[in-house]
Structures are given as structure tokens and as C-alpha cells.
Amino acid sequence: MNVRTLIAALVVAATPLFVQAGDAAAGKAKAAVCTACHGADGKAMIPTYPNLAGQNAQYLELSMKAYKNGQRxxxxxxxxxxMAAPLSDTDIANLAAYFSSL
Structure with missing residues (x-):
């Protein structure tokens, strides 16, 4: 196994350590602005916007952080x-917890 493959495997294995559990109730309060594109229930009305309802919280959190950091x-x-720029890591975790709970 080469060094790059080993490093990639370690990063993937450690990813859950960087994701904090969120508060779904706090996320719901913060999600009002998200509803314009992603729907009031996390199900988008426009086909080009993704549904967030029921998505994996870790996926949502990592995705929002990637948008915030310019990695997407x-x-x-x-x-x-x-949209993600003004959000704190706690806000992002809370939003992820909320949408994953739907």
C-alpha cells in the first residue's frame, strides 16, 4: 500500500471524529432560510435542488462545511x-441533525 492510499484511508476512518452531534430543535429554528430551496419539510419542490429530509447527518454536515470552505x-x-458562510460549526451540526431527523 502506498503512502497516499494509507493517508486517504486514515482520513476517511477519522472523519466521524470531526463531526459533532447536533441539536435538531435548534436546527429547525435555523432552517427557515433553507426552506426557500429545500422545502418546508426538507423535500425540494424544484428538481435541481436536493432533498435534505432523511439524509445522513454526517453527510449533510460535511457537505455544508465543504460549501463554507470553498471545497465544492x-x-x-x-x-x-x-448561505453556509455565516454558519458556525454548531449551526451546521444543528441543521444536519434537524434535516436528518425528518
């Missing part, structure tokens, strides 16, 4: 980067 560039990344 496809699709609606410019819009999402602007």
Missing part, C-alpha cells in the same frame, strides 16, 4: 457557499 464548486456551490 459544482452546481449551486456559489449559492450554497454564501
Amino acid at each position: 464548486s459544482g452546481g449551486q456551490a456559489a449559492i450554497m457557499a454564501g
